Amino acid sequence: MFDKVLIANRGEIAVRINRACQELGISTVAIHSEADADSMHVRIADESVCIGPNPVNKSYLNTHSIIAACEITGAQAVHPGYGFLSENASFSKMLEDHKLIFIGPNHSHISAMGDKIQAKKIMNEFGVPTVPGSDKAIESEKDAINISKDIGYPVLIKASAGGGGRGMKVVNDEKELKQSLPIIKQEALSFFGNDSVYIEKFIDSPRHIEVQVICDSHGNFLHLHERDCSVQRRNQKVLEEALAPGIEDEKKDELFQICISAMEKMQYLGLGTLEFLYENGEFYFMEMNTRLQVEHPITEMLTRIDLVREQICVAHGEKIFTNQDNIKPLGHSIECRINAENSSDFKPSVGTIGLFHPPAGNGIRLDTFIYSGYKVPHYYDNLLAKLIATGRTRNHAIKRALRSLNEMVIDGIDTNIDLHKKILSSEEFRKGSVSINWLENNISSL
Ligand code: MV4
DSSP, rough: EEEEEEEEOOOOHHHHHHHHHHHTTEEEEEEEEGGGGGOOHHHSEEEEEEEEEEEEEEEETTHHHHHHHHHHTOOOOEEEESSSTTTOOOHHHHHHHHEEEEEOOOOOHHHHHHHHHHHHHHHHHHOOBBBBBSSSSSHHHHHHHHHHHHOOSEEEEEEEEEEEEEEEEEESSHHHHHHHHHHHHHHHHHHHHHHOOEEOOOOOEEEEEEEEEOOOSSSSSEEEEEEEEEEEEEEEEEEEEOOTTTTOOOOOOHHHHHHHHHHHTTTTTEEEEEEEEEETTTTEEEEOOOOOOOOOHHHHHTTTTOOOHHHHHHHHOOHHHHHOOOOOOSSEEEEEEBBBBBBTTOOOOOOEEEEEEEESSTEOOOOOOOOTTOOOOOOOOOOEEEEEEEEEEHHHHHHHHHHHHHHEEESSSSSSHHHHHHHHOOHHHHHHHOOOOOHHHHHGGG
């Protein structure tokens, strides 16, 4: 096993990764910007290195400083967490060139899945259901018109280097297509440095269902069932749950087998999540994330597998400790993302945490890095904590989540705790199976 791992992240996920490392007997190196010197992930790590000033491009995205920190401390591997450099193929390659292990998939898979056209093409070839549309970049306006005619309006123009909702435009007819195509290409070029776009049938009220996979270098390609991440606002997940309510097991099992066989054909390594749109009983591949996800704890609670521990072990060349037959999810788990945000305009809020009282009790897990007296910096994302409530049934998990939200005290800063209470109390949500548009369409009447 590794002796020392550098955690190239901050906040709650750095605390979470530190736990898995220290339980494996691995010594941990935290990196931090100047503003994060007093952050919890620094305090609990075995050692820490200040890698630069506060802006992310000078600190948590500063690949040279991070590699230098590995050399100074003797870390043999880097865990990127999520966001930041976690899907940066060139960083993964740089580590390899410096004889350091990137705890994640091979950089060739990171770049293949980062190119949404290539990802779709690969999945198509492997028999994964994808959204009807072009499987290559649009070459001309005429090309776009013909493809759109074939699939039928409304269509979605998507940037190949996009993802997470950026670089997309719905068009309802040929006139709009002609107007929008050059604009979205220009946006793609300025946002992602790559102007290639593709076109898909627009699916107007899907659910967002994702399948967790874990693969080792000994021929084991396992799935850890699915998560429903449809409760989103402006492409930001707000609340996630497992398993997905209201989808028959046979339909899900069929999808799991397709996902696993695609991973086998790819010879994928490590954790991965295949994201699908789900509408009228059909799954459509959207994209694949080649990293640990924010919402991984709900899968951990149902399968009782420590995903980060397994991710580190398979990166070290070990076998996954279990097999598919032993993975039997039990109960229902809901994750509420507790953000530092204004409840009226959702703008990030900053301040110093006053009294902080975390919830606890049966079935409650709080992944967080905040503490009383902590000054929340404004440089980074506004996720403060993830409340994970697990129960025997979905209703039980909902009740536990509500009980915990009532118990939780985070003074000194605005949060979205009230929004979570409204979501969990709403009839529509309790019925299950809301679409990705539900929260935005109903937020003012919740
Ligand atoms: C779509 C779609 C509808 N039809 N593709 C959003 C981010 C990226 N994962 C792709 N996304 C979408 N692709 C087709 N053909 C709707 C979305 C979408 C979305 C998907 C899942 C969860 C939230 C979303 C919010 C806005 C748009």
